[in-house]
Amino acid sequence: MQNIKISKLQVTNFRNLEPDIITFSPNINCILGENGNGKTNILEALFVLSNRKSFRKNTSFPQFLGIDGDKPEILFTSIFDCEGDQLSYSGKMDPNGSTWFMDGKATRKKVGAELVFINPFDAYSFSNIPSFRRKWFDDHISMCNREYKKVLNRYNSSLRFRNTLLSKKPTDFMKQLNVIDKQMSEYSFDMLNMRIDFVNNLAPISEEIYKDIFSEEHQLKINIDSRFLGFSQQQIFDYMQSRLEKDLVVGHTTYQIHKDDYVLLFDGLNAYEFCSLGQQKMSYLSLLFAYIELFRYKFNTYPIVLIDDVSGELDRVRWSRLINFLETSKFQVLITTANEKFKEELERIDGANKIYVDNGSII
Known part of the structure; x- marks a missing residue:
């Protein structure tokens, strides 16, 4: 399996996101901004591009479609890095379905990137359902x-x-x-x-x-x-x-x-x-990070890791430990937060790519 990482992403008419080109680092990408501005939508757009479905339940094209577009269609454009080679992957979704293109040629294949989405709120469902x-x-x-x-x-x-x-x-x-x-x-x-x-x-x-x-x-x-x-x-x-x-x-x-x-x-x-709710959440996060390592052992490569704001689940000491873990890990990670203190910790990461989101725009 190839080591695939996302380099650039642009979406049009996807939820509240503006058609800005988002550039990613191969390591840590911190997506920062206030709640409700579109941080999680960036994670979802990449997930939909790669898997043709959302990590959100009961969600499909009508929910993806932005309310301000002139046409009922969503456009995806992306560049992936495949072990030093660039791969262009794009697509269009509309009420009739979707079409996808790899390096400009129509394809039914997915891009080939494996993604792991980490949402701490899923810990409750994991423990109770x-x-x-x-x-x-x-x-x-x-x-x-x-x-x-x-x-x-x-x-x-x-x-x-x-x-x-x-x-x-x-x-x-x-x-x-x-x-x-x-x-x-x-x-x-x-x-x-x-x-x-x-x-x-x-x-x-x-x-x-x-x-x-x-x-x-x-x-x-x-x-x-x-x-x-x-x-x-x-x-x-x-x-x-x-x-x-x-x-x-x-x-x-x-x-x-x-x-x-x-x-x-x-x-x-x-x-x-x-266990306490905190212990349940930490145990769930440990399972997810363990899976990422197991994936590497199996395929000699890492998935792309999407982490949707875990700051509310951890105290400052554990924030620091999580950040140290991410810094020493070799997988590409996109992590969101609206927590100012956790944001300060993320901004201290040497070489991390900071992406600031305001009302769907990259600033």
């Missing part, structure tokens, strides 16, 4: 392991088909259900092993990062809460068969690997139940 945790791990395992993404998609297709059969006259489809259960048993066995491998690699890195950034000696562990731990593929199939009668009655799959959960242990205690 199991479905959020499942999606978080599915997304991040998929970014590190392409095979996991393939198996997950096959599993979800089989699950949807199984539930469709169960919701009809399932006694007419017993042979099909048997075949599907064998497929799902194979997918579940493979996915669980890939999840275990990911967690075993992620946990020790997150524990070390927690100590480095947050200066606290605590033990962080991640447990997978699954009935299938230690099961063979045949045992998973047998379990599905044992629950088939109940599934036939209720008309859907009552348990499978998509219901598994991940438990974060903080000094041996369930972090979701016994």
Whole structure:
């Protein structure tokens, strides 16, 4: 995988952003300004350009479109640095869809940059909503392991088909259900092993990062809460068969690997139940930074890291530790803040690129 970093970005009609050319450094980029002026919109514009979707929920073209444009279209223009070579990537979004161009030629390919978006407010969802945790791990395992993404998609297709059969006259489809259960048993066995491998690699890195950034000696562990731990593929199939009668009655799959959960242990205690909100947020941030390091180990390159104002979650000592961590890291980071004291800390970073935003304009 190539080491890709964003060099320049220009967007037209994207939320409140003016069509200014934004220039980025390959290391730390501090996006500064008062709340409501468009700092997060810069992060979102880059995310949409790279992924063709937003990190915000239930958000698409109508929400992206600025209110002052003459045409109902959004234009993206960018330059990426790919290990010393420049790559031009541009696109247009309108009510009919989107078109994209790489070095001036129409393409269906994405630019190839992996992005990690860090929003401290997601720590609440991570700690309180199991479905959020499942999606978080599915997304991040998929970014590190392409095979996991393939198996997950096959599993979800089989699950949807199984539930469709169960919701009809399932006694007419017993042979099909048997075949599907064998497929799902194979997918579940493979996915669980890939999840275990990911967690075993992620946990020790997150524990070390927690100590480095947050200066606290605590033990962080991640447990997978699954009935299938230690099961063979045949045992998973047998379990599905044992629950088939109940599934036939209720008309859907009552348990499978998509219901598994991940438990974060903080000094041996369930972090979701016994940790303070501050500890939960710091643990979540540690997981994200650990993932970035794990990504590097896997692909010998870093993703682009987008950090949306973490200043409210940390005291001054931890700000300094976070900044030291970012300074010594080798990934490209775009970090926003409206906090004056944290802004002062960021402005002290030697060689950091400062981007000042006022009412959607770069000043």
